[in-house]
Amino acid sequence: MYACSPRWSNDWITINDLKTILSQLSDKIMPSPYGVSRVGINYGLHFTGGEPFLNYSLLLEAVEIAKEHGIPSTFVETNSFWCMDPEKTIERLRELKEAGLDGILVSVNPFITEYIPFERIENNIISSFKVFGINTMIYQYEFYKQFKEANLRGLLKFEDYIRMYGVEGLEMVELIPMGRACYQLRHLFNKYPAHVFFRENCRSSLLREWHAHIDNYGNYMTGYCGGISLGDARKLDQLVEEGIELDDKPILEMLINKNLGELYKFVVKEFNYKEKVGGYISKCHLCLDMRRCIATRSRDYPELSPREYYQHLTSNKESSMPNI
C-alpha cells in the first residue's frame, strides 16, 4: 500500500518532528477497549515503516517520547528481519518494553517470506510472547498457520506460494487491492474497464477517524490511500481545528466531494491520460494510475505526497506473470 522499498532515500523522521507530532496526537488516540496497556490493530499508536527496526535507536527514542506523552496502547510492527539470535531478540524486546512499549505486531505473509527466513519470524513470535504475552499480535495468523503446517524453513518465493496454495490461499486473508498490488499482483485479480468505477466517491475512506498513518515527512494519511496527504501532521491541531484546505488540492477535492469519473475527465484533459487496455483490478487501481500519471508529470498538487511513493510502485516493470 505504501510502496515500501530499500530504494527509498533514508529520510528518517527527526526527533523534533516526532516530538511535535506525538505531543499533538496524545489527546486524540483511542486506547484498546481492554485498557490503555492492551493493544489492538485499530487502536492506540503503532510504530511502523517500512521497517522500524532498521533504525532501532530511533524506534527506542520514539517509544520513550510516546510514553512521556502518556499515549495508550502502543505497539511496533515488524517483519522480523533482525531476529537472527534468540537472546538478542529478547534483549531488544525487553528494552522496548521497559521504555514503555505495550506490545508488538509480527507480520507474517508470503511477501515477507520472500526475503525473511521463516525461522526469524518464529524466533520473534516465541520471544514476543515471552516479553509481551497477550499483547503479541500475529498478522496475519492464517499465513502463520499455513507456514507452520508446511514446516517452512528459509525463504519461500511468492510464485512458489501460489503454486503450493493457489490463489485460494490468499482469499481467506486481507489482501487489499491498492498500492503496489495493483501493478505487481494484477494477474491475480479480475479486471474491469475504467467506467465501472466512475461513480465511486472516497469521502468515507479519506475522512475516516480510525487507523490513520503519519509518514516520516509528516504527511497525514487516512484510509490506506498511499500517496495522498491530507495535510501536515506537524500542524495537526490546526488541521483538526480549521479543517483540510482543499482550495490548493484539487485532486483531493475531487476524491472527497465528487467522484472518480470527474478525476478521470480531468486527467484525460490535462495530462492526456490513456485508459489501461487490460483494465483495472479495483477503484483504487484506477485512482492510483491516474494519480501516478499526474505525479510523474507535474510538481503541482501537494496532496500527491510523498512524490517518491509514485516512483517506487513497481520494482522494475509491471508484472509479466500470466493471468491465473
Ligand code: SF4
Ligand atoms: S480510490 Fe483512491 S482515494 Fe479512494 S480509497 Fe482508493 S486509493 Fe483511496
